[in-house]
């Protein structure tokens with residue numbers, strides 16, 4: 001397959017998922033009117049091999065994911081996630097040691113638990129994305145869901161800070177004291193419920209980034225160059241469904 005064959009046999013309109021095969025690259029999508037050229041994989045220039053993650057990830061995530069390449073290896077994305085989660089673990093460790101209430105072993109154990117927990121939650125999210133993508137007829141196989149989640153991991157940073165600060169106050173007994181003063185009645189169950197609630201709020205940025213990422217890649221087109229493995233995106237759910 002050559003690059004010039006655009007729209008190719010697997011090309012979808014990136015907005016609505018209409019199969020563009022056989023149409024002219026100069027025309028518009030018959031379904032939603034988007035210029036067919038706007039669905040060209042040439043517009044997906046990064047990040048990937050050789051391209052760095054830019055600040056758009058946090059400033060304009062919509063643009064970031066719209067430009068994210070969807071073919072090729074996931075190694076750069078996985079590497080980004082590893083760095084991000086290890087950084088959070090390290091910050092946690094430093095913070096814990098600075099407070100000085102625990103032993104180094106306990107601090108290391110906590111940081112390790114945090115890293116493992118973030119990895120677990122991230123891959124649960126990948127499965128969730130695949131599940132919802134299939135139900136909605138999106139073209140989001142494992143490799144693409146994983147790539148989106150890897151970059152969305154930057155959203156764990158504020159979550160970790162918020163949860164860290166909350167847990168810190170909780171351990172010190174401040175939260176129970178404040179809530180008791182505020183409401184009069186406050187028990188262990190309320191504490192647990194509140195921690196779960198704050199945990200959910202803390203996850204919002206991560207979840208939002210995943211959502212934006214999936215929205216911008218749910219019908220994404222990969223390059224059909226020979227060296228890029230087609231199996232990353234051309235498999236998966238049936239592409240056109242309304």
Ligand SMILES: [Zn+2]
Pocket residue numbers: 013014015016017018029030031032033034
């Ligand atoms: Zn369309």
